[in-house]
Amino acid sequence: AIAHTADLQDRGSGVLLVAILFGLFSSLRKLYADGGYRGRVFQKALKRVLRQVDLEIVKRSDHANGFEVLPRRRIVERTIGRLNRCRRLAKDWGNLNQKTRAFLRFASIHLMLQKLCYPTWCCQTESYPKSTAHD
Structure with missing residues (x-):
């Protein structure tokens, strides 16, 4: 687990977390993340650190009204x-x-x-x- 100060966004610490997870679980191949990790900066940093991990952003449908259960x-x-x-x-x-x-x-x-x-x-x-x- 990573605990950091509140002024650091999840996107900034996300690559560090994934790198630690990969160190512990080298068989990690798929990563599910929420829409907060959608930016190019996170995705480029992730590819630089962990090339073999496939990132899938779980996001709401553009046509959703109200609450929607996300996979x-x-x-x-x-x-x-x-x-x-x-x-x-x-x-x-x-x-x-x-x-x-x-x-x-x-x-x-x-x-x-x-x-x-x-x-x-x-x-x-x-x-x-x-x-x-x-x-």
């Missing part, structure tokens, strides 16, 4: 929603990026433990099994 966007929103259940990520705005990264890791570990301990949990719409405690 693959559901996965991203679900993950962010689950991570925001961690109070320190949702309510506390830390001064140090290291703390934010640490709590992001803790929340991710918690999600993975939920999936391992309760295999059906990841397929349910309910937030947590009734028997577990979380903050």
